[in-house]
């Protein structure tokens with residue numbers, strides 16, 4: 100019996116890395132991509148150095164800039180968080196083009212203009228039905244990997260999505276090109292605004308909102324307030340936001356696997372999905388290759404995503420004062436922890452974070468108690484009129 104044949108839906112980060120990995124291990128792979136031309140949207144992404152452990156070829160040509168410092172800004176405070184290992188600012192289109200070429204070099208067959216309409220599971224195979232120029236075509240394979248982004252969410256679970264708006268702007272004067280700025284303003288968004296420098300001349304300014312429309316509106320207001328002008332918009336479809344409900348990574352007894360945004364493999368804290376999507380794609384390929392460590396990689400990814408989802412749930416309750424307090428209590432011990440691990444390794448340090456700064460417990464207590472008080476108040480169990488807690492726990 101020869102190696103299994105795999106059909107992959109979606110030629111983007113998660114699908115192409117899975118295809119590349121499988122083909123490298125001698126598995127025949129066909130990738131079906133809905134777009135007629137391979138022209139991924141131009142988008143500036145920031146990723147941690149964790150990406151280097153996932154890609155086994157040189158991708159330096161796709162790197163625009165190195166980030167060595169994060170400046171977190173709340174209403175009344177700010178703090179600098181230096182990184183010992185630089186984050187990378189990557190141009191998505193070039194990165195995907197490179198991945199596409201590498202996959203083809205390994206023998207992956209990529210078919211453009213194939214919009215997959217159905218994936219059916221039979222006893223020993225899957226049947227993928229796609230639309231080509233108005234006609235339906237069927238492909239039979241041993242496994243299918245759904246890596247079709249946010250659209251894939253419809254296949255298997257009710258999805259929560261949020262909108263991102265991002266625009267290229269001139270790098271503001273006196274701004275260091277290796278520092279990312281992050282603004283927390285819970286009066287406008289439960290997420291944050293960012294400025295990611297691409298070079299000495301340009302940066303991308305972005306925000307996450309409840310929907311794409313809301314994010315666009317917030318970004319325009321922010322730009323007007325700060326005298327910035329968009330040089331180019333990098334908006335896109337909505338992005339998935341994982342919930343505590345566990346996302347499925349396989350359907351139909353494991354014959355249909357899910358990877359990337361279609362499996363909501365996105366960090367809920369930052370809505371960053373490149374590194375986690377690549378990990379998801381690699382995990383799917385390991386499962387098909389029956390590698391012993393396939394479940395370990397998936398489990399560590401799921402654990403990581405869960406922690407980000409919990410942190411997101413907590414941050415969603417923060418008000419302006421909470422962010423001020425959070426920034427105030429970032430001490431040297433916390434900074435040295437942040438220096439040692441990346442945002443893609445939060446599970447490695449979640450306990451250490453609390454041990455390094457016990458005041459974080461106080462902050463959490465403050466946030467939870469306010470939530471409970473407000474719920475009681477809504478239920479009419481508490482008299483109205485008191486807006487702040489009687490104790491400042493931090």
Ligand SMILES: Cc1cc2nc3c(=O)[nH]c(=O)nc-3n(C[C@H](O)[C@H](O)[C@H](O)COP(=O)(O)OP(=O)(O)OC[C@H]3O[C@@H](n4cnc5c(N)ncnc54)[C@H](O)[C@@H]3O)c2cc1C
Pocket residue numbers: 108109110111112113114131132133134142143144145146213214215216246247248249250251263264265333334335336337338358359360361365370371372373374376
């Ligand atoms: C503005 C913006 C900024 C972002 N910034 C960052 C960042 O800084 N860092 C970070 O890590 N992440 C960031 N992200 C998220 C990151 O880009 C995504 O998580 C990641 O690209 C998802 O990759 P994917 O392969 O899972 O899906 P996608 O890139 O969405 O690819 C899905 C592919 O499937 C194809 N497809 C869809 N339906 C079908 C079908 N029925 N048949 C065939 N093909 C189909 C699509 O055409 C597409 O090519 C950002 C997202 C946005 C929108």
